Amino acid sequence: MAYRKRSLSRRIVLYVCVLVVLGFVLSPYLLGIVTSFEREAELVGRPPFPFKAISLVLDNYMYILSYEPFSLAFLDSLMVAVLTTCFVMIAGSMGAFAIAHLRFRGRNFLFNFVVVVYMLPALAMLIPIVVLLKELALLDTIVGMMFAHSILLLPLMTWFLIGIYENVPADILEALQMDGTSRIRSLFREVIPLSRFGFFLILVFSFVTSWNDLMFANTVGIVQVKLLQPRILEFMSGARVLYTQMAAAGILSSLPVVALAIVLQKQIIAGIMKGAIK
């Protein structure tokens, strides 16, 4: 990559702009971090700015990490998010590939159907999904939760993936066909690697949506499966709100997403550097 030399004044302006935007976006998160290191008593009646902790204690983290319902919910959430992401990426990829590159009767209908289903508000699907899962004896199970999240995510992700896979030239797929490559192999060995930039973006989007979900987590999961977000919310449900512990739990729950975002960043850069997509 070529860096142009910028004049000092231009650089200063650029960095100030970046800082302003970053400050705006990150301030709630920073406040959360600060709060997570505070003692409960010191928090009361204290203005949020500047972001400076009066005390710096790990009590909140110690408490959360030793609080078993939290770690169980963390693992359950992770399981659901990973399963959902896998299911959405595989099923979504196959559907998107078919609509983008195969010609069959009803293709346009299917495409429109995907878009219409996406436009339905999630709330409208909530009750039917709960009823369905109950009939299938999947209510309050990890698999049931995965299906609920997948139903929510699949239409939108398929729609995105259609746009991404359409960028792979039809000629290349026909060349693969001539060379005796099956369609499923073409998809997984050629189309997805060629579209990895978009693919990973969709993957992270799916993971984050599932991880952050509260609505389905609160209705599909009841006793057996308690996901992370409703568990964190419980800190608010008693007689008093446990702000500092809730902040620590929130920061901990953001770690997988942050980690994934860092991995994604590397993937995007690698994709651009290899120049695979012209």
Next chain:
Amino acid sequence: MGTVQVDSISKKFGHRLAVDNVSFDVRDGELMCLLGPSGAGKSTILRIIAGLEPPDAGTIRIDGKTVNDLAPKDRDLAMMFQSYALYPNKTVYDNLAFPLKSYKVPEAEIKKTVSEVANTLGITALLRRLPAQLSGGERQRVAMGRAIVRKPKAFLLDEPLTNLDAKLRVNMRAELKRLQRELGATTIFATPDQLEALTMSDRIAIMNQGMILQDDTPDGVYEHPKDVFTATFVGSPAMNILDCEIEQKNGKIFLNTEAFSLDVSKLGDLIAKGTSGSEAVLGVRPEHVTLTRDRAATDSIAAEVYVSERTRPEQIVHLKAGRTMMQAIAPLAFQCQLGQKVWMTIDLAKIHLFDKRTQKAIV
């Protein structure tokens, strides 16, 4: 290598008839060219032969065996795409090896074959590169290599030279022809470029609007075009086309155009009887018009130089006779200024005459 027979193929896209009852045979080792403007149905025919597109009607036979129901990979054909369709995330070596790997050829043999092919095409030095790091001509060679590496029964080339710049195109034209002869490869190739078709093919099928108008040798297509479309599409500069009327008078036969009248009595037996008074289309190739400063013969026609293009080694002179525009090829030494009066003499033995209504050849 093998033969390819296309028998009464038709294909509709929506309401548009892309291929209209097309039949032709390609013999073993022959280079057959589908020549026509874009949208004529050339690519569709190649794709139908390859199996990428099912025909609505008709049969495809390879080595005498009907392959309509076979998947593309089971037809043992190789196709080269106009865009080359190289796999962008594979190196040149892997691009060449890929068709063999798909067919489960042992690794050692793949290595041997790929290096042979790379040698033939002069791309050995490029084997470790990615397609994005190649020039247009290099990509074209790799695409060619990927087609020949499997030694298929026939090659289908879809406008293989169109994406190259002009100079490279001429080089690759010759190389492709040489390679095709060396391999003795049965080849069907689609192009909109009449010069490519004339120089490379054993046989040309002229296509327009989904139909084959003429299936002939390059000489046949050039010397004896069967209709006005073929006559004007093949040859550069294009054949002069003039509306005329056939008149029989005093035992003589005349072709009357807006600008001049030609006595074609000598060719009388060639023009069918009873055509007197009928409308016709006269075709004269520019190289069959001789220009002189003075009247060279009794049937020379007076004209005015409209403009001259000195293309070298000759010049194309645009002429105006009455309201009719014509083109003639003249040696560079023939000096002519704009507006200058010259005489043109048409080689009567070389004229073409078409029926105005059917556009089919009369002579």
